[in-house]
Amino acid sequence: MKYLLLIYMDENALSETEREKCYVESAQLAQQLSSKGQYLATAPLHPVATATNVRVREGNSLVTDGPFAETREQLGGFFLINAQDLDEAIAIAAQIPGARVGTVEIRPVLEVAGLPEP
Structure with missing residues (x-):
C-alpha cells in the first residue's frame, strides 16, 4: 500500500547547518528505502x-x-x-529526520483507476 508521509515543522526550527544535515539524512533514508523497493518519491519544499x-x-x-x-x-x-501496513509506515516515519523536531503525518493513498503510471 502507498503512504504519504507529510513532514510538518516550524520553518525556523533548524539552523542552515542542521537543515543541510537533515537533507543528507533524508537522502540516506531514501536510498535505504529504495534498496527495499519502498521508495517512491521525496522532496523538501521551499x-x-x-x-x-x-x-x-x-x-x-x-x-x-x-x-x-x-x-x-x-x-x-x-x-x-x-509499506505493507500502517505499522511499517509508522516505523519508516520514525526514521525521518524531521520527526525529531516536528510531526510526520501518515496518510494512506487512495488508488484511483485511470491515472497514468509514474
Missing part, C-alpha cells in the same frame, strides 16, 4: 512564504499568496512510500 493558493468558487479562480492558514508548524516536505 518556505511557506513562496506558497500560492488557488480556490475556485462559482467558476472563478481566487489566487492568493502565502499559506492558507497561520499555524505553528508548516508542511516542509514529504516521502511517498510503499
Whole structure:
C-alpha cells in the first residue's frame, strides 16, 4: 500500500547547518528505502512564504499568496512510500529526520483507476 508521509515543522526550527544535515539524512533514508523497493518519491519544499493558493468558487479562480492558514508548524516536505501496513509506515516515519523536531503525518493513498503510471 502507498503512504504519504507529510513532514510538518516550524520553518525556523533548524539552523542552515542542521537543515543541510537533515537533507543528507533524508537522502540516506531514501536510498535505504529504495534498496527495499519502498521508495517512491521525496522532496523538501521551499518556505511557506513562496506558497500560492488557488480556490475556485462559482467558476472563478481566487489566487492568493502565502499559506492558507497561520499555524505553528508548516508542511516542509514529504516521502511517498510503499509499506505493507500502517505499522511499517509508522516505523519508516520514525526514521525521518524531521520527526525529531516536528510531526510526520501518515496518510494512506487512495488508488484511483485511470491515472497514468509514474
